Amino acid sequence: MEILVYIPKQTPRINYIFRHICGRILGFKVKLSSKVEDFIAFEGVKFSYAKKRLGNEVFIQQYGLLEELGIDDLNFSMDIWQDVPCFFRVSSESDIPFDIFSASFYLVTRYEEYQPHVKNEVDSYPIEESLAYQHDFLKKPVVDMWAYKLKAILQEKFPELPFPEKRFKSKFLISVSKAFKHRHNGLVRFAGASLRDFFQLQLKSMFDRFKTMLRLQQDPYDVYDELIDFAKENKMQLDFYFQLSNYSRYTKSISYNKRIYHKLIKSMGDYGHLGLLPGFEALYSIDILKKEKKRWENIVNRSLSKALIKNYHLNFPDAYLNFNKLEIEKDYSMGYQKNIGFRAGTCTSFQFYDLNMEQVSGLLINPYVLNSNALKELNLYEQIDELNNLKSSVKAVNGQMNFIFENSDFAEDSSKSAIFTLMKEML
Known part of the structure; x- marks a missing residue:
């Protein structure tokens, strides 16, 4: 099934995140249009993503991140919407109080990992600097949760239309x-490791190595x-x-x-x-x-x-x-x-x-x-x-x-x- 989205101007960022949210998560074929007349005439599932609402359609207001280029030092605050953390708040005119597409883009592209940070010894990017860790939503797939809340809004607007389902x-x-x-490492490595165990008094490890090499036990x-x-x-x-x-x-x-x-x-x-x-x-x-x-x-x-x-x-x-x-x-x-x-x-x-x-x-x-x-x-x-x-x-x-x-x-x-x-x- 196809979903139509009105967007004043298409950008690579918009194309990318809409195909993730509407396509990969919700299972729609998504079509983006900048023509108001085409949007109004469309009979199926649709919504607008812009600065201003067109009429009485489902409307998600743009925060602005998807129209930008490059990486900026962003300043924003966290909110809670329907028990789910969110950010990039927009005006009350929007049917969702934050820009789920900009927020999803920020997380999925790992925008924060492009910004200056001190690398650690494990993941390179320190988890302590991540938004998800700082605001305690690391264990929530918030992007998918936001997408399903958008789905619920669309279902209320278009109750007669079937919505595709994925499986867990x-x-x-x-x-x-x-x-x-131990096995198949070669005699030189076997001898070196055995000597190391002997001098470090790791006798159990040494005996396990010998038993493995003699095929008295499985590696x-x-x-x-x-x-x-x-x-x-x-x-x-x-x-x-x-x-x-x-x-x-x-x-x-x-x-x-x-x-x-x-x-x-x-x-x-x-x-x-x-x-x-x-x-x-x-x-x-x-x-x-x-x-x-x-x-x-x-x-x-x-x-x-x-x-x-x-x-x-x-x-x-x-x-x-x-x-x-x-x-x-x-x-x-x-x-x-x-x-x-x-x-x-x-x-x-x-x-x-x-x-x-x-x-x-x-x-x-x-x-x-x-x-x-x-x-x-x-x-x-x-x-x-x-x-x-x-x-x-x-x-x-x-x-x-x-x-x-x-x-x-x-x-x-x-x-x-x-x-x-x-x-x-x-x-």
């Missing part, structure tokens, strides 16, 4: 930065068969992201050249989608990223379409610019490593908008709600209640929850059991 989804991604803890990180069995039993799909970097201070996995590694990657592709886990250096060098992409494609024998950054800086927006240049279609890195919630304020995938160039890219960003780094030193079972509350918010807007774990998270029986419980609850 959960997706689980497994990152593999170190495929095996702790070799949890792949168990993951596949769990996925089959619960009728879920797991996506696997493998790192193919050169050995360095940041990369300790087995060599990307080893046949056993190639065999593992290909076998996981039989049960789920595959993607690339770029190494640290690849996030700062497009040439290194290109090499890792080529390695992945040579192993999998198909074009790389998905990437995930789990444990390194997102390096926003440069990492996304490089992904786009190399025609990587989907990214799953938008989130905070050590905090549960929605970094971009939405639980719906969105295209990357480059604010420096004021243009939309082909890269589709799929935000995650949980990175397993956020669960370190926490009681996992206590987090399930919190995530269930968050799940209710996402289900109310038929959104998607993406969860990122790594194979090493399943190495210990206690944590493995808790994570499996969490995954079942989130389905």
Whole structure:
């Protein structure tokens, strides 16, 4: 179904955010028109987005951000509307008391991350500087909630017209930065690690390494068969992201050249989608990223379409610019490593908008709600209640929850059991 929006002047920002709100979230085909006569004559669902109301139509007043170019130091205050935080307030003439399109654009494009800030050691952009953290709406998909409130207003105006519905989804991604803890690392690394454990009196670790190498026990990180069995039993799909970097201070996995590694990657592709886990250096060098992409494609024998950054800086927006240049279609890195919630304020995938160039890219960003780094030193079972509350918010807007774990998270029986419980609850 098509929805018509009257706009005095179209801009790249307006085109972009209307296609996210009306298209991706609400499921409409959206048509923008600057002709008043066409708007008046249109019989279907419609509303105006301008400085002034035309007549008795549904009217959303413009705040002004979508008509601007570049990045400004914005000053605005927060409000609450129908129990949901909001900002960019407009006059009482508007049917919604704030400009939901400017506010959504601000959050989804990560406008605040283009502004000067001191980078931290985890996400590059400090969560403490984010509007969502400062005003306690990080765990609410506010962009989707605003969109559904707009939908309710349109439904009241056009009760006879059908509105499309999406379905709630959960997706689980497994990152593999170190495929095996002990096995297949080579004799030199085995000897060095054993000596280190001996001199540091880490005797249990040393004995575990020997038992693993002698095949008296399974490698702790070799949890792949168990993951596949769990996925089959619960009728879920797991996506696997493998790192193919050169050995360095940041990369300790087995060599990307080893046949056993190639065999593992290909076998996981039989049960789920595959993607690339770029190494640290690849996030700062497009040439290194290109090499890792080529390695992945040579192993999998198909074009790389998905990437995930789990444990390194997102390096926003440069990492996304490089992904786009190399025609990587989907990214799953938008989130905070050590905090549960929605970094971009939405639980719906969105295209990357480059604010420096004021243009939309082909890269589709799929935000995650949980990175397993956020669960370190926490009681996992206590987090399930919190995530269930968050799940209710996402289900109310038929959104998607993406969860990122790594194979090493399943190495210990206690944590493995808790994570499996969490995954079942989130389905």
